[in-house]
Amino acid sequence: MSRMDAFRNRVGGFAFGGDYNPEQWDPAVWREDVRLMREAGVNVVSLGVFAWASLEPEPGTYEFGWMDEIMDLLHENGISVNLATPTAAPPVWLTQLHPEVFPVMADGERFGFGNRLHYDPSSPIYREYAAAITTKLAERYSFHPALAMWHISNEYGPTAYNEAASVNFRRWLRRRYGDLETLNEAWTTRFWSQRYTDWDQIEVPHIPRTWMNPSRRLDFKRFTSDALLECYIAERDIVRSFRDDIPVLTNFMRFYKHADYWKWAPEEDAVALDIYPNPADADSHVSAAFQFDLFRSLKGGQPWLLMEQAASAVSQWQLNIVKEPGRMRLGSLQALSRASDSVMFFQWRASRGGQERFHSAMLPHSGPDSRTFREIVDLGRELKLLAPAAGTTSRAEIAVLFDWDGWWGLEETAGIPRSDFGYADTVMRHYTPLWEGHHPVDVVSSASSLEGYKVLVVPNAYLIDDEGVRRITEFARDGGTVIMSFFSGVVDECNRVRPDGYPGAFRELIGAKIDEYWPARPHEVFAVEFADGRRATSTWWRDDLHLETGKALATYADGLLAGRAAVVDNRFGAGRVVYFATLLEEAAFGAELLAAVEAAGVRSPFPGVPAHVECSVRGDEADEYVFLLNHSGERAESVPFPGEGTDLLTGERVSGAVELAPLGAAVIRRARA
Numbered sequence: 001m002s003r004m005d006a007f008r009n010r011v012g013g014f015a016f017g018g019d020y021n022p023e024q025w026d027p028a029v030w031r032e033d034v035r036l037m038r039e040a041g042v043n044v045v046s047l048g049v050f051a052w053a054s055l056e057p058e059p060g061t062y063e064f065g066w067m068d069e070i071m072d073l074l075h076e077n078g079i080s081v082n083l084a085t086p087t088a089a090p091p092v093w094l095t096q097l098h099p100e101v102f103p104v105m106a107d108g109e110r111f112g113f114g115n116r117l118h119y120d121p122s123s124p125i126y127r128e129y130a131a132a133i134t135t136k137l138a139e140r141y142s143f144h145p146a147l148a149m150w151h152i153s154n155e156y157g158p159t160a161y162n163e164a165a166s167v168n169f170r171r172w173l174r175r176r177y178g179d180l181e182t183l184n185e186a187w188t189t190r191f192w193s194q195r196y197t198d199w200d201q202i203e204v205p206h207i208p209r210t211w212m213n214p215s216r217r218l219d220f221k222r223f224t225s226d227a228l229l230e231c232y233i234a235e236r237d238i239v240r241s242f243r244d245d246i247p248v249l250t251n252f253m254r255f256y257k258h259a260d261y262w263k264w265a266p267e268e269d270a271v272a273l274d275i276y277p278n279p280a281d282a283d284s285h286v287s288a289a290f291q292f293d294l295f296r297s298l299k300g301g302q303p304w305l306l307m308e309q310a311a312s313a314v315s316q317w318q319l320n321i322v323k324e325p326g327r328m329r330l331g332s333l334q335a336l337s338r339a340s341d342s343v344m345f346f347q348w349r350a351s352r353g354g355q356e357r358f359h360s361a362m363l364p365h366s367g368p369d370s371r372t373f374r375e376i377v378d379l380g381r382e383l384k385l386l387a388p389a390a391g392t393t394s395r396a397e398i399a400v401l402f403d404w405d406g407w408w409g410l411e412e413t414a415g416i417p418r419s420d421f422g423y424a425d426t427v428m429r430h431y432t433p434l435w436e437g438h439h440p441v442d443v444v445s446s447a448s449s450l451e452g453y454k455v456l457v458v459p460n461a462y463l464i465d466d467e468g469v470r471r472i473t474e475f476a477r478d479g480g481t482v483i484m485s486f487f488s489g490v491v492d493e494c495n496r497v498r499p500d501g502y503p504g505a506f507r508e509l510i511g512a513k514i515d516e517y518w519p520a521r522p523h524e525v526f527a528v529e530f531a532d533g534r535r536a537t538s539t540w541w542r543d544d545l546h547l548e549t550g551k552a553l554a555t556y557a558d559g560l561l562a563g564r565a566a567v568v569d570n571r572f573g574a575g576r577v578v579y580f581a582t583l584l585e586e587a588a589f590g591a592e593l594l595a596a597v598e599a600a601g602v603r604s605p606f607p608g609v610p611a612h613v614e615c616s617v618r619g620d621e622a623d624e625y626v627f628l629l630n631h632s633g634e635r636a637e638s639v640p641f642p643g644e645g646t647d648l649l650t651g652e653r654v655s656g657a658v659e660l661a662p663l664g665a666a667v668i669r670r671a672r673a
């Protein structure tokens with residue numbers, strides 16, 4: 001049995017709970033906490049996330065008494081512990097003894113004390129102290145009956161420009177390139193006289209007076225992600241060395257640019273997401289859906305864990321809007337619908353002081369007699385009804401490419417035809433029509449297998465390695481449909497322009513050669529005409545594109561590129577490529593993308609359902625769980641539901657159609673056809 005199967009069995013379905021910080025409270029409060037946790041159906045808490053100073057108040061002096069007591073208390077009450085190593089917040093004595101642990105920022109400024117994540121991941125001293133506290137915790141609690149999971153550190157993220165980072169960067173570069181000649185080639189150091197003759201000449205890329213070498217900058221992004229991963233692995237291996245049947249993971253963030261989660265995921269038993277959709281943003285649930293699909297995909301379709309969300313408002317923004325009644329439940333069900341095996345929160349009890357004193361909690365300042373707590377109790381009850389769906393997952397026919405290398409290349413290295421590409425935005429532009437069409441979507445990296453997919457969507461993949469190019473090309477040749485947007489396949493993995501004209505990697509694939517990239521002036525709008533006479537507009541970007549084997553699906557109707565293709569259709573091997581050479585207006589782009597999906601033989605499983613009713617399915621060999629989620633404040637009447645089944649939330653039989661309250665939901669179990 002896998003470690004995660006054992007965890008699921010232990011919690012009896014979905015994990016439900018949150019970060020618990022008893023060190024902020026008097027022990028008398030702990031009793032009340034545990035009583036209310038039971039009332040809410042909490043079965044797991046994440047303990048000790050930032051508790052280093054409470055566990056080791058002075059170097060080498062440990063105070064475990066309080067944690068012993070709380071671990072016992074939780075266990076006696078049937079609540080499992082996701083025990084954190086506290087290494088995301090080093091105590092003040094550590095930074096006082098060793099100020100070099102503080103990260104130096106790109107401009108040379110050193111962090112001060114009073115926040116969190118104030119460590120240089122490459123610092124040997126930080127790593128030594130982190131290993132020591134991790135070892136102590138593992139020694140003491142590995143066999144405590146409450147222990148169900150290890151939560152390593154918290155939201156790995158710091159980027160540091162310290163001397164120790166330079167030393168570690170050089171080590172990383174030696175491993176990557178072997179010799180300096182290869183590095184000089186990879187970084188094109190003949191440009192601006194940057195040639196290195198000794199490894200010690202290489203430093204992390206501080207803010208330069210002019211531009212930074214784009215290949216060095218790119219490698220620094222890769223290195224930073226790997227340096228953080230080294231910290232995670234070191235702590236993971238310590239806890240594993242004591243006991244290896246307990247799942248180990250850390251918590252990731254939404255659209256987080258600075259750690260390549262594809263590389264991290266294989267090192268964890270499950271991936272876990274912290275997500276805070278902004279209730280003030282009407283589309284935040286669509287980007288949440290993408291994140292959930294990404295997290296399901298990071299470990300090849302295995303269920304993932306929603307590790308943190310807010311019960312209501314957060315406190316880190318300028319304006320922190322509450323989640324109106326029903327919104328927290330709907331967001332929780334949405335995560336489950338896309339294969340989360342948990343609903344967890346930051347945090348259990350609202351803090352009285354500190355930076356996050358106004359962050360909502362499962363148990364808010366207003367106590368148990370509050371709207372939020374009542375909603376939490378209701379959710380805990382509903383999760384038990386949904387328990388049969390835990391451990392199940394889904395698989396799509398459409399894949400969207402999402403790559404950290406591509407993200408860094410596009411946004412972090414400067415010197416490209418326009419510097420305002422937003423990778424997350426472009427990915428969402430491609431994902432949204434699929435979401436609105438209720439299409440199941442998986443997310444892939446350029447190193448993922450594409451077997452079993454019918455459609456691959458490639459949003460602005462500027463930087464992609466040869467292996468990625470080969471996979472995409474083979475996919476089309478073997479009969480797949482590739483939907484690709486402009487400025488793809490331009491540079492190799494070292495950020496060097498691919499030879500023989502744009503788009504170097506994909507010229508044959510798209511059946512066209514691009515003479516020049518023509519970013520648009522602000523406010524420039526182009527008329528585009530489709531072969532069937534439909535008209536649309538485009539902005540922002542045009543390729544000066546010359547068709548080879550491709551045919552024009554649409555052409556520019558005005559401007560200097562009038563008559564040239566704006567959308568290309570290329571038959572390639574047994575497959576097809578649809579290439580967008582300009583930024584089409586949203587509606588026309590969505591329609592074209594969906595038409596290509598349909599032509600590839602992929603049908604939406606939920607035809608006729610309005611876009612704001614999100615539909616998704618998870619299941620196993622025997623059963624499917626169909627989630628219908630009404631994101632609108634209006635009642636959704638007569639939502640077509642193909643087939644019949646039982647709504648697990650109400651126990652009622654459903655066939656043909658369902659009605660959903662404003663922000664309402666149905667979770668229908670039906671036998672797999």
Ligand code: GAL
Pocket residue numbers: 154155274276308314315316346356359
């Ligand atoms: C997360 C973090 C939590 C808490 C939360 C607030 O990023 O892990 O500790 O700060 O945000 O929204």
